[in-house]
Amino acid sequence: MPFVHRSALPALCLSLLITSAFSVQAADAPAPAAEKPVERQPLPERSQEEASALERKIPQQEQQQLQAGSDSFLALWKPANSAEPEGVVIIVPGAGESADWPQAISPLRHKLPDANWGSLSLSLPDVSVDTLPPRVMEAPKATVDTSSKEASTADKPIEQAASAEAEGTDPAVVPGADEQDKTDATRIFARIDAAVAFAQTQSARSVVLLGHGTGAWWAARYLSEKQPSQVQKFVMVAAQTPTGRHPDVQQLAPGLKLPTADLFYQDSAQSRKNALARAQAAKRLKNDGYKQVSLKALPGNSDAGQEQLYRRVRGWLSPQASVD
Numbered sequence: 389m390p391f392v393h394r395s396a397l398p399a400l401c402l403s404l405l406i407t408s409a410f411s412v413q414a415a416d417a418p419a420p421a422a423e424k425p426v427e428r429q430p431l432p433e434r435s436q437e438e439a440s441a442l443e444r445k446i447p448q449q450e451q452q453q454l455q456a457g458s459d460s461f462l463a464l465w466k467p468a469n470s471a472e473p474e475g476v477v478i479i480v481p482g483a484g485e486s487a488d489w490p491q492a493i494s495p496l497r498h499k500l501p502d503a504n505w506g507s508l509s510l511s512l513p514d515v516s517v518d519t520l521p522p523r524v525m526e527a528p529k530a531t532v533d534t535s536s537k538e539a540s541t542a543d544k545p546i547e548q549a550a551s552a553e554a555e556g557t558d559p560a561v562v563p564g565a566d567e568q569d570k571t572d573a574t575r576i577f578a579r580i581d582a583a584v585a586f587a588q589t590q591s592a593r594s595v596v597l598l599g600h601g602t603g604a605w606w607a608a609r610y611l612s613e614k615q616p617s618q619v620q621k622f623v624m625v626a627a628q629t630p631t632g633r634h635p636d637v638q639q640l641a642p643g644l645k646l647p648t649a650d651l652f653y654q655d656s657a658q659s660r661k662n663a664l665a666r667a668q669a670a671k672r673l674k675n676d677g678y679k680q681v682s683l684k685a686l687p688g689n690s691d692a693g694q695e696q697l698y699r700r701v702r703g704w705l706s707p708q709a710s711v712d
Contacts, residue, residue, distance in 0.1 A: 433514040435511055435512060435513055438486045438511070439486070439511045441486075442464070442486060442488055446464060450464050450465055451465075452464070452508070454579070455582060456575070456578035456582045457574075457575075457578045459513065459575065461510070461511050461513070461579055462511045463487065463508055463511065463583060463586070464497060464509040465506070466497060466498065466501045467501060467590070468500075468505055468506045469501045469504070470504040472504070473504050473505065473590075473592070473593070474504045474505055474594060475505060475587075475592040475594030475595055475596060475620075476506040476592040476595055476596070477505050477506070477596045477597075477598050477705070478508050478510065478580065478596065478597050478598065479493055479507060479508065479598050479599075479603075480512070480597065480599040480603035480607045481493050481510065481512060481600055481601070481603045482599075482600050482601025482602040482628065483515075483603075485600065485601065485603070486511065487509040488509065491600075491690075492625055492697060493509055493600060495695075495698060496697070496701060500698075500701075500702070503706060505705060506590060508586060508587060510580070510583055512576055512579065513575045513576065515572040515630070516568045569633070573613075576610070580606075581616075584616060584618050584619060588618060594620045595618055597610070597619050598622075598623040598625070598701070599624050599625070599627070600624075600626065601627070601628045602628050602629070602630045604625060604628070604637065605627060605628060605633065605637045605640065607622065608624060608627070608640040608641050609640060611646065612643070612644060615645065619646065620647070621647045621649075622644060623649045623705075624648070624650055627641065627650065627652070637666075638662060638665050638666055638669065641678070642667075642669035642673055643675065644677075644678075645677075647677040647678075648675075648679070649679050649681060650666060650667075650678065651681045651697070651701070652680065652683065653682075653683050654682040654683065655684060655685040663680060663682070679704065681700050681704065683696060683697060684696070
């Protein structure tokens with residue numbers, strides 16, 4: 389042991405006593421309570437983000453905030469450019485599409501007011517059972533120009549997707565799928581209900597439901613299950629059954645009890661096959677109100693393709709005013 393001068397002993401003893409006392413206090417002190425984990429707020433739905441982007445871009449006078457249960461959602465409204473409008477067309481977008489989607493949705497909502505129809509385009513909530521990615525606009529394979537791979541997706545014509553049976557999953561094997569399907573349907577139906585109620589506040593003589601892609605399936609299911617007397621006509625464009633949903637649009641559309649226009653793109657063999665099956669089913673059901681209209685994809689000429697769609701829709705809605 390090293391030599392310690394006698395005069396330093398008292399200070400050394402005092403230091404040891406203080407250190408020992410602090411050690412005892414530290415041992416007796418209660419352990420600090422564990423911090424509660426910070427609860428993360430749920431991420432906003434993709435549809436909410438898209439609606440917020442539209443609110444920044446679309447003129448304020450076109451925006452309508454409608455209420456569907458506890459949900460407030462954006463709809464884009466354009467009144468008919470007429471002193472005596474024929475009615476209101478409620479537009480239901482498909483999966484991955486916004487209320488101002490550049491294919492079908494935006495052109496129709498902008499053009500229909502010139503045909504004496506007000507247009508109300510909806511924002512739909514995200515749904516959980518669907519697993520399809522956002523719809524990709526592609527030209528038919530037979531007419532694709534491989535030298536223009538860098539062309540913008542929004543400039544390519546619509547191609548109807550393959551049937552749900554070929555790509556879908558059976559919700560019976562997905563735990564909780566049935567309950568989630570009911571939840572999704574409740575939310576979407578509530579938004580369509582709110583849109584119909586808004587149309588009636590505009591003194592619409594006629595209310596038309598128009599669905600695009602998977603939006604056509606949701607609209608057809610709404611009409612089949614709720615059979616609202618306020619809706620007089622139905623238009624479906626490039627109808628597609630969402631993955632994992634039943635019944636298929638092949639079963640839904642031909643049996644609807646109101647005038648129905650089924651617009652499909654004839655460039656795809658699968659699209660033609662599905663359309664033929666729907667037409668045959670309508671004949672078996674003696675559904676005289678079911679009509680089909682074929683469209684042609686026009687690769688490289690998006691404006692002409694959208695004008696073709698508008699003219700076919702306008703011609704069916706107002707045949708007496710149609711001039712093709």
